[in-house]
Amino acid sequence: MKQDVVLSEDYTPAEDEPFMNERQVEYFRRKLLTWKSELLEDSRDTIEGLQDGTRAIPDVADRASEETDRALELRTRDRQRKLVAKIDAALRRIDEGEYGYCEVTGEPISLKRLDARPIATMSLEAQERHERREKVHRDD
Template identity: 85%
Template structure:
């Protein structure tokens, strides 16, 4: 840690390009945290880039189509694209939350049990907040209550 005035920063962590978190190293060490931070930031960057492309496409694609069927088809495509972008916007907020958890040293631990979330699960879904077991229990309870 480096402290300057009222700011505290972590020293830059070296991370080889081929690094993958391993079970035989300390859980959520600096290298693992940096790996997940970079993975989340790259994912966020890709989503934001897609969003910019969509906005430009929607602005450029505004045109008057005389055929009713063609116009309806284009409006359906636009609505689908906007729904997709809305889901991605929500995903970006989950990515931001995961980045905050990294900064607050809470990343990688189940919000329900406090136990570590498996590295395989985090690698597949770095925004995960629950261990696989806790997530399955949550989904079973949700299904039971939804059926009522």
């Protein structure tokens, strides 16, 4: 079983440390778990709001506005659900020792990129190549 890693409140991964050392791994694990917890809390609030908000509205314009708001909430919730799945996948990569490495090149993903987007699976260069290829194929 893994031992507990002690992190100070102000710890930030640095380029001059060994890549994906225990402290960095724990930093990103906590970051991902906190993000997931916040998303799930938002999701619970949304569900409660949608359940509480179900009422008969006689005015057609008001009803249409309310339905638009609900549709937007549901789309947002669906995006959050997909994000939670990506967070879970990142947590699995941490457990498997693959977190922080590009799935295309195997090279380390920059700490700055991981800090900004902890669910990243590709280095910035590989992501840009992927998006360029995707754009070319979409234009067909």
